[in-house]
Amino acid sequence: MFRSAHTIKGSAGLFALDGLIAFTHVMENVLDRMRNGELAIDKPLVALLLACNDHLRHMLAHYRSEPATPFPEDAEHRRLLTALEAHTQFAPTAVASAAPCPAAPENSESGNWHLFLRYHPDLFQHGFDPASFLRYLGKHGSIVHIHTRLEMPATLQDFDPTTCRLSNELALHSQASAADIAAAFEFIQDDSEIDILPPASDYDAFVALAARYGGSPETHLARWREAGYLPSAVSTAPPVQAPMPSLEAAPMQNVPQEKRRSVDRVEGSRFIRIEAAKLDALINRVGELVISTASSRMRAKQTADSDMIQAVEVLSQLVEGIRDDALNLRMVPISEIFNRFPRMVHDVSARLGKEIELDLVGADTEIDKSMIEKLTDPLMHIVRNAIDHGIEDAESRLAQGKPARGLLRLKAYHDTGAIVVDISDDGRGMNKAAILAKAQERGLLAEGRQLSDPEVYKLIFLPGFSTAEQVSDISGRGVGMDVVRRNIEALRGEIEILSTAGQGSTLRIRLPLTLAIIDGFHVEVGGSSLVLPLDMMAECMDMPSQQISRETRQIWLRDTWIPYISLRELFSLPPSDEPEYVVVAQFGQTTAGIIVDRLIGDIQAVIKPLGSLFRSLRGVSGSTIMGNGRLALILDIPQLIQLALKREDRLVEQRQASLTEHSIALANSATRPI
């Protein structure tokens, strides 16, 4: 944390955001005292630091939108500063602008640090300025000698003037530790070559460095001798012969340092940042590869050429491997979400006056990057609910023999092709009777229906449901859980609730491993191919000639009317003169029939997003390319079902109205005197 504050301060320094520097400086002082154990960590202090964290975010947001104007030091700013200063024993010192120390070559004793800074060519482009490092060094001591070298470009035409061609060699007189001095370069040490020789380094260290510098080592040594860097004992030795024998030995002596540097490099290059779009393009391409492999496999089988079949078989295995690898690239640890919870739980529980311990398990479980964004809100909501409704206050917990501190556990793990996230608390559990009563009161439940426990718990996901007697500002507005369910279902996941009265409850979210490839069902309408997600299909059947109400678009299916929607009608195609089929699709509690021309069969569909032109299309969620190279649209089943349900309501109403009108007319005509 100290490091983070320091980093913010350092970065702010680079961009000369003075308000930010002054603030983080005070924060850093407090954190430093905490780190040294001079300051006890207590609740008010934690709350203060969290408030500071928020304030920092405000400041950063301000500088992002209006980089030129200084941050207005409002009341909150002053309050935080005063509070922070109360925790520092010293008043905030203005951040020294570190006047540069002019050269003083006569002070060239071996008591100086020697720094050799070869900046990375992209240093400027990365937003760094070597001058800021030099100024920072000035805070740790005085620069007694500095030599700046400029490497001229090969030609003055067509070169990039933003490439850093500078390098520095300097002698620093300082009492600071090696770590302090190295810290000045922590932002650039991965790219740039930073060599720091501590005071009284022996001659061999310089020789080794000169050897690493490239070019002629003697030139470097001569330059350094002239600058007075070299230890006096050896610098009087004959200039050329002396270094020669030690040149070979020198790298050996420096092995540990070299090795450490190379390890640092490896750490730094373990991750590559890739633009998300590139990754998506790769996955798209791999998806097409999978599809075309499938079609070549089919063709190969038709040829009945066993060598060919075998070759294609091997190929498709490899392709499947590539597909798995490619999908794996998108996986990120779920800790990206989990990391937001400690703060939130702290805030919410503090507001409610509850003591809660948060336990995060399996934060390194990997999940598709695109799911991360969509999963955050539902998880936040569930956690908020658990704290608000699930976990009791300390008194009633103690009365029940539970520890005063409530336990909230977030656990992520893989389970048979799915990712499971459990949110468990050890609170009061779900109150079945209350849920049932509420559901009945709200008219969400048919009278006399017997429900199993999980079915009862699932009632809380219905729109307009909330059992909390008191609506707090945290939860209990009854708008939450149905949104949670919809979000999870949009990710093709499902929620399950396990609960034991008095012992706590667990919400279990199961999500598919990837969103990119689905098992689909291929159908045709008007000669065009369409794909339905297989897991939303309940059954297929012939279009019934009876038990169908064409006026209200309803089908009588096993003792109940379900709405249907004709895709021909939806896509404004002429009615078909051939027999049609009904695909019964299910989404959550809702069911609807979808009328299609032909049923083709299962298909592995690689989902491709639609272009922005088609984004507003309703009823279609994406597209895929089939084995024969043709395009198929993927139907958005939830939307189609919603549409069918809405239309059903309207049509039934109209029909009733017209029937009533009709009967009124009949009645009128009957009673009308002749």
Next chain:
Amino acid sequence: MLVADIESPLHIEGQEATLTLQGDLTIFTVDALKDDIFLALNCPRIRVSLDAVTDIDSCGLQLLLMLARQAQDLGRDFALSQSHPEVDALLALYGLDLPAQAAEESAP
């Protein structure tokens, strides 16, 4: 900010090239300035005025150094016509004394 877009900083009169740099001399402006700056090398005598420079960073300084170095290599008479506190401070930080030399050269 991009002064070079509005008006070329370079004026050539006979044997003398005058570079009048204005506004920021930073990573954001070097790209626009470099061509004009190096055109000055065609003249035997180069004078650079930094009077109107509002901000300079190491990248801007680097461009100035390149010009000075190239001028020196080509045997041009190069000098800053006026000292500028911010530029001087930056030069001092880097331990560079080139402008002072250039000033001496231009003195006679």
